Amino acid sequence: MRKTTAADNENNSRRLAVDTRGLQAMLCCGKDTAIKIGIEAKARVQIGKRVIWNVEKVQRYLDSVSDV
Template identity: 50%
Template sequence: MLKTNEHNASFNDLAVDTAGLQALLHAGIKTATEIGIAAGAKIYVGRRVLWNVAKIRKYLDEISE
């Protein structure tokens, strides 16, 4: 069987799920979702939640010093 909890997410991806966002940011679920919401990157596909990686990257570039 394939492992479903292993994420090889990268900033080259178009969108990632919440676990992938956590892997990208090396953060917990609370911090990752706060960053995603602040960036306006939340996407709903049916009941599934995805995060727009381009918006996350842009937001992080804007808030970094």
């Protein structure tokens, strides 16, 4: 697996949706944690067998659960 760079994270944050690997890169975490966050954020979108994650919903969720 390719190492995630800061540029990857910035590119993912501008997208409407990302796949699970993109979500992992955006959150800097593993697959299980990324999926857990995505589900908690109600950001999962399934089209046929493909699953993508709504980036805006993930960002709103993280803002709502952050301590700051």
